Amino acid sequence: MRYLTLATALSLPMAALATPDPANWDAVLAEAEGQTVYWNAWGGSTTTNDFIAWVGDRVAEMHGVTLEHVKLTDTADAVTRVVSEKQAGEDSDGAIDLIWINGANFAAMKEADLLFGPYAEQLPNWQYVDTEDKTVRTDFTVPTEGYESPWAMAQVVFMYDTADIDAPLGSMSEILDWAKANPRRFTYPQPPDFLGTTFLKQALVDLTDDPAALQKPVTDATYDDVTAPLWAFLEELTPTLWRQGRAYPQTGPAQLQLIADGEIDLAISFSPGEATAAIANNQLPDTVRTFVLDKGTIGNASFVAIPYNSGSAAGAMVVADFLMSPEAQLRAQDPEVLGYGTVLDMDKLPQADRAAFEALDLGIATLSPAELGNVQPEPHPSWMTRIAEDWAARYGTGQ
Amino acid sequence: MLRHVPLLTLVVMIGPVLAGVWGTFLPAFGHLPGAGLTGPSLEAFRALLAWPGLGQAVWLSVSTGILATALSLGIVVLVTAGWSGTRAFGVLQRVLAPILSVPHAAAAFGLAFLIAPSGWLARLTSPWLTGWARPPDLLIVQDPAGLAMTAGLVTKEVPFLLLMTLAALGQVQQHQRLKTARSLGYDRVTGWLKSVFPAVYRQIRLPVYVVLAYSMSVVDVALILGPTRPPSLSVQIVEWMGDPDLSMRLTAAAAALLQLGLVIGALGLWRLAEIGAACLGRAWIETGQRGGPDPALRIGGIGLGALSAAATLLALLGLLVWSVAGFWGFPNALPDAFTLRNWDRHGPGTLEAAAETFLVAGAATGIALVLVLGCLEAEHRSGRTLTTRGLWLLYLPLLVPQTAFLPGLQILLLSVGADVGRGPVILAHLVFVLPYVFLSLGEAWRAWDPRIAVVAGTLGAAPWRVFWRVRLPMLLRPILTALAVGMAVSVGQYLPTLLIGGGRVATLTTEAVALASGGDRRAIGVYGLVQTLAALLAFALAILLPALVWRNRRGLHV
Numbered sequence: 030m031r032y033l034t035l036a037t038a039l040s041l042p043m044a045a046l047a048t049p050d051p052a053n054w055d056a057v058l059a060e061a062e063g064q065t066v067y068w069n070a071w072g073g074s075t076t077t078n079d080f081i082a083w084v085g086d087r088v089a090e091m092h093g094v095t096l097e098h099v100k101l102t103d104t105a106d107a108v109t110r111v112v113s114e115k116q117a118g119e120d121s122d123g124a125i126d127l128i129w130i131n132g133a134n135f136a137a138m139k140e141a142d143l144l145f146g147p148y149a150e151q152l153p154n155w156q157y158v159d160t161e162d163k164t165v166r167t168d169f170t171v172p173t174e175g176y177e178s179p180w181a182m183a184q185v186v187f188m189y190d191t192a193d194i195d196a197p198l199g200s201m202s203e204i205l206d207w208a209k210a211n212p213r214r215f216t217y218p219q220p221p222d223f224l225g226t227t228f229l230k231q232a233l234v235d236l237t238d239d240p241a242a243l244q245k246p247v248t249d250a251t252y253d254d255v256t257a258p259l260w261a262f263l264e265e266l267t268p269t270l271w272r273q274g275r276a277y278p279q280t281g282p283a284q285l286q287l288i289a290d291g292e293i294d295l296a297i298s299f300s301p302g303e304a305t306a307a308i309a310n311n312q313l314p315d316t317v318r319t320f321v322l323d324k325g326t327i328g329n330a331s332f333v334a335i336p337y338n339s340g341s342a343a344g345a346m347v348v349a350d351f352l353m354s355p356e357a358q359l360r361a362q363d364p365e366v367l368g369y370g371t372v373l374d375m376d377k378l379p380q381a382d383r384a385a386f387e388a389l390d391l392g393i394a395t396l397s398p399a400e401l402g403n404v405q406p407e408p409h410p411s412w413m414t415r416i417a418e419d420w421a422a423r424y425g426t427g428q
Numbered sequence: 429m430l431r432h433v434p435l436l437t438l439v440v441m442i443g444p445v446l447a448g449v450w451g452t453f454l455p456a457f458g459h460l461p462g463a464g465l466t467g468p469s470l471e472a473f474r475a476l477l478a479w480p481g482l483g484q485a486v487w488l489s490v491s492t493g494i495l496a497t498a499l500s501l502g503i504v505v506l507v508t509a510g511w512s513g514t515r516a517f518g519v520l521q522r523v524l525a526p527i528l529s530v531p532h533a534a535a536a537f538g539l540a541f542l543i544a545p546s547g548w549l550a551r552l553t554s555p556w557l558t559g560w561a562r563p564p565d566l567l568i569v570q571d572p573a574g575l576a577m578t579a580g581l582v583t584k585e586v587p588f589l590l591l592m593t594l595a596a597l598g599q600v601q602q603h604q605r606l607k608t609a610r611s612l613g614y615d616r617v618t619g620w621l622k623s624v625f626p627a628v629y630r631q632i633r634l635p636v637y638v639v640l641a642y643s644m645s646v647v648d649v650a651l652i653l654g655p656t657r658p659p660s661l662s663v664q665i666v667e668w669m670g671d672p673d674l675s676m677r678l679t680a681a682a683a684a685l686l687q688l689g690l691v692i693g694a695l696g697l698w699r700l701a702e703i704g705a706a707c708l709g710r711a712w713i714e715t716g717q718r719g720g721p722d723p724a725l726r727i728g729g730i731g732l733g734a735l736s737a738a739a740t741l742l743a744l745l746g747l748l749v750w751s752v753a754g755f756w757g758f759p760n761a762l763p764d765a766f767t768l769r770n771w772d773r774h775g776p777g778t779l780e781a782a783a784e785t786f787l788v789a790g791a792a793t794g795i796a797l798v799l800v801l802g803c804l805e806a807e808h809r810s811g812r813t814l815t816t817r818g819l820w821l822l823y824l825p826l827l828v829p830q831t832a833f834l835p836g837l838q839i840l841l842l843s844v845g846a847d848v849g850r851g852p853v854i855l856a857h858l859v860f861v862l863p864y865v866f867l868s869l870g871e872a873w874r875a876w877d878p879r880i881a882v883v884a885g886t887l888g889a890a891p892w893r894v895f896w897r898v899r900l901p902m903l904l905r906p907i908l909t910a911l912a913v914g915m916a917v918s919v920g921q922y923l924p925t926l927l928i929g930g931g932r933v934a935t936l937t938t939e940a941v942a943l944a945s946g947g948d949r950r951a952i953g954v955y956g957l958v959q960t961l962a963a964l965l966a967f968a969l970a971i972l973l974p975a976l977v978w979r980n981r982r983g984l985h986v
Binding site: 072073074079082102105112113117125137271283285287289290292310312314391422425426 | 839
């Protein structure tokens with residue numbers, strides 16, 4: 030009899046079934062108790078690290094789940110790990126239970142069947158998520174289909190030191206003009222760093238005449254025409270950059286240090302509250318403020334995903350669900366903590382939670398939701414890949 | 429049992445290296461079943477050749493490696509030639525010895541802050557001397573030629589080579605040779621170079637090769653101080669290993685084989701240069717020329733040695749100041765305010781990482797010590813000493829670039845079902861710890877007077893009793909020093925911990941390098957200091973314990 034059950038189980042299609050089943054939440058909670066969840070998340074930001082530690086404390090108190098933050102230098106390391114494990118036949122208890130994942134890695138892992146799910150839309154706190162106005166069901170135009178759950182909204186802002194720049198700059202052309210007038214005072218993280226490619230996308234979105242083309246996969250026919258304004262822009266911008274573009278900061282937060290050191294006056298950020306948090310941590314001078322471009326800036330959600338071979342999928346789902354809870358979202362939005370945008374819909378929240386969000390003081394350098402203005406959609410990921418490759422060929426080598 | 433220990437040691441030490449190279453070899457030729465790829469194909473090499481940065485990355489690896497090695501060796505030779513036996517030399521030696529245990533990553537962070545245009549040196553001299561109200565736009569750190577990276581390597585390799593040279597000096601009768609040369613009318617430096625250096629170099633040849641192989645393939649120092657457009661080949665390998673596009677792993681494997689080839693080629697080149705230098709040197713010796721720029725060489729030697737030591741010490745001081753810094757803008761020489769907040773924030777995290785670090789280092793060093801003692805005792809009883817070939821085997825794990833075999837080893841460990849985590853990391857550390865413990869302990873062990881064992885034997889002690897009751901206690905100091913060396917080596921390991929631990933093993937070094945990418949100098953300061961303290965702690969114990977144990981038997985220990 031046992032063999033029969035096993036045979037039946039083996040013959041079932043794997044993809045449609047997530048075990049444990051997130052729809053049966055009590056069973057998930059029971060299974061999660063006592064599990065250890067290894068969350069692989071980029072470890073370069075000390076404020077994020079502190080937040081993750083707090084999440085660990087909370088899920089341990091509430092559900093008996095132990096959360097270990099595996100600090101990565103690059104999210105792709107986690108993908109590599111899962112691939113190695115699949116290669117080695119480690120299909121049931123891999124090293125990674127939860128990944129803070131970005132669009133390109135998500136697309137790669139989803140396509141290679143390396144993800145657990147679908148689970149996200151069955152989580153209890155999904156009911157509060159803003160599925161209308163926030164891009165929580167697509168990741169860089171790729172449908173998430175429940176294989177990753179959102180936990181923060183990000184939007185491009187520019188941090189500038191008001192001691193050196195009088196007024197916000199309204200467009201990429203204005204940034205170029207300013208850079209020409211003030212050479213060596215601006216730079217951006219070196220692609221393929223995530224924020225570096227974001228800068229390129231932001232420039233492209235702001236400069237292109239054909240924004241609609243960016244929502245479709247890139248083709249050889251469209252690529253040259255659509256990206257021509259970007260390369261023209263970079264040709265002019267690069268000689269005016271910090272170190273004349275001969276070196277670049279390697280990550281986003283490395284730019285904070287450059288501003289604090291007085292090496293640059295302007296930097297891109299994908300987190301509207303980052304500047305306020307950094308001022309509180311002495312990482313930025315208190316003269317720094319933020320602005321967005323007149324036409325709006327790119328925004329997207331941060332997601333977590335669970336690898337197919339996680340041995341603690343139940344625990345990982347508990348963490349993913351907690352990340353979407355009003356409690357965690359409120360803390361993440363607190364500028365003293367992270368200053369990340371929430372993924373929740375204020376109208377769906379219970380009154381008390383909504384009031385707590387409204388009472389939050391966003392801090393001196395953070396724009397209000399109204400000031401953040403228009404959110405531009407992310408281009409299709411194929412654009413990013415192609416542009417990053419092109420950038421590497423043009424500027425990535427050849428000192 | 430004891431007879432088999434040398435073989436076991438060899439397997440533990442060489443096995444992972446060979447297996448790892450094999451595991452790299454397969455994907456390089458297109459074989460990666462987990463990604464649905466089966467070889468053989470040359471696609472990976474084609475992709476590697478198509479990478480526009482290849483030429484520069486290769487040149488960077490070769491040039492920084494050779495330059496760092498030549499500079500380190502040059503400084504050590506000048507210092508030793510000009511100053512060995514003097515009080516200044518003793519001071520320098522005492523300062524450099526602890527610097528040896530400062531982890532590469534911590535030293536590199538500190539150095540980066542020291543020499544950057546907005547770094548400490550610029551702050552200390554601005555604006556009153558330089559006139560800079562803002563940092564100048566100079567490409568010092570991450571310079572395209574890799575000079576900052578070379579400097580970072582030199583500050584760490586000088587102490588290593590100096591200690592190796594000191595050990596060698598004891599075996600070549602330096603004083604007799606030098607006395608003879610001086611009595612023939614040679615100056616100090618010239619005399620040393622002509623009479624002592626040839627014999628010393630023969631002894632330190634392998635350590636020099638280790639420095640060359642290490643410098644060419646270093647990852648953590650290159651990440652912190654090296655250029656980025658493109659980075660050195662080893663950094664690029666690690667980046668490709670982490671690319672979401674799986675075919676890049678094949679490129680990484682191909683590049684790893686290239687890296688291996690480069691190191692072998694550079695070692696060959698160095699060997700040729702040795703032969704050339706020997707010919708020239710012999711001709712120079714035969715001219716019998718006396719005199720030369722002796723005083724200048726002496727001052728240059730001690731100056732460079734002191735500079736190298738001072739850079740590291742200042743770098744560590746910089747880490748300390750950042751760890752307690754409030755806001756600290758340019759060009760202020762010191763922070764606006766001092767605060768313990770950074771320690772509050774990061775202290776608990778460092779303690780956790782420190783516990784993991786000590787666990788791994790303790791286990792790896794403990795196993796290494798048992799194996800090494802077993803080997804040495806087996807050697808002593810059988811009367812066979814280590815051959816030159818055996819010495820090469822001992823150095824093999826240090827000569828094969830880490831980026832060439834660790835990726836393959838990771839795949840291999842997974843495929844035999846070894847659970848990722850601490851255990852495999854300890855074994856991977858063992859590969860690097862074993863040679864150093866062996867080298868550190870071997871000489872003292874062999875120098876022990878065997879007549880003491882004969883005396884103990886005639887008094888009725890069995891060989892094991894002699895081992896436990898006489899030899900081990902007498903050799904307590906070198907054993908503890910070997911342990912400290914092993915601990916320091918383990919504490920500093922970055923790539924083995926990262927790749928073999930699957931990220932689950934978070935040591936001070938992996939945490940510190942991860943933080944470095946974020947550029948938060950306060951966090952880096954805290955982690956870098958704790959990392960350095962972890963490495964120094966073992967050395968402190970190695971000095972204190974024998975003093976305590978032998979406080980009333982001072983004549984007994986070695």
